[in-house]
Amino acid sequence: MSRIGKLPIEIPGGVSINVSDENVVTVKGPLGELSQKVDPEIDVNIDGNQLTVNRPGDSKNHKAKHGLYRALINNMVTGVSKGFEIKLELVGVGYRAENNGQLLDLVLGYSHHIYLQLPPEIKVEAVTDKRSNPTVTLKSHDKQLLGQVASKIRSFRMPEPYKGKGIKFIGEHIRRKAGKSASAK
Numbered sequence: 016m017s018r019i020g021k022l023p024i025e026i027p028g029g030v031s032i033n034v035s036d037e038n039v040v041t042v043k044g045p046l047g048e049l050s051q052k053v054d055p056e057i058d059v060n061i062d063g064n065q066l067t068v069n070r071p072g073d074s075k076n077h078k079a080k081h082g083l084y085r086a087l088i089n090n091m092v093t094g095v096s097k098g099f100e101i102k103l104e105l106v107g108v109g110y111r112a113e114n115n116g117q118l119l120d121l122v123l124g125y126s127h128h129i130y131l132q133l134p135p136e137i138k139v140e141a142v143t144d145k146r147s148n149p150t151v152t153l154k155s156h157d158k159q160l161l162g163q164v165a166s167k168i169r170s171f172r173m174p175e176p177y178k179g180k181g182i183k184f185i186g187e188h189i190r191r192k193a194g195k196s197a198s199a200k
């Protein structure tokens with residue numbers, strides 16, 4: 016069996032899960048509501064405060080979907096109960112970030128500002144302290160959407176390997192290169 020797929024999902028208090036006839040799993044919690052269509056071959060069972068995902072056979076396709084849908088449902092349950100957070104750090108001279116509601120204004124060394132309109136499901140906070148790099152904090156109950164938006168912001172200025180300038184996730188290690196060495200005469 017799939018090591019991830021066979022693990023039951025604990026349903027915390029305040030979270031309700033509904034499985035419709037079309038195999039659409041809907042999770043409601045204090046932070047929001049999410050839904051995911053599940054393959055008709057995969058069986059989703061709710062037993063008290065535990066949810067289990069079962070597969071019909073041992074084919075490679077069934078094994079892959081077993082772990083996939085269990086992980087997606089677990090992320091939905093975690094998202095509506097606790098939420099997710101991603102922090103980005105802007106490393107570079109003159110790099111700035113400001114937010115005005117859902118509009119994120121980035122200054123990344125280009126000749127123009129970059130404006131990004133964020134979806135309403137995502138809460139954004141840009142902090143610029145003296146003597147430290149600006150940080151952008153993204154919070155949401157939808158892990159997939161949060162990852163997509165964070166990746167989009169990071170793509171505006173990827174970290175480069177020589178000086179490490181760019182937008183990076185906090186805690187991310189950038190592999191550094193030595194650069195040109197002095198020529199021996």
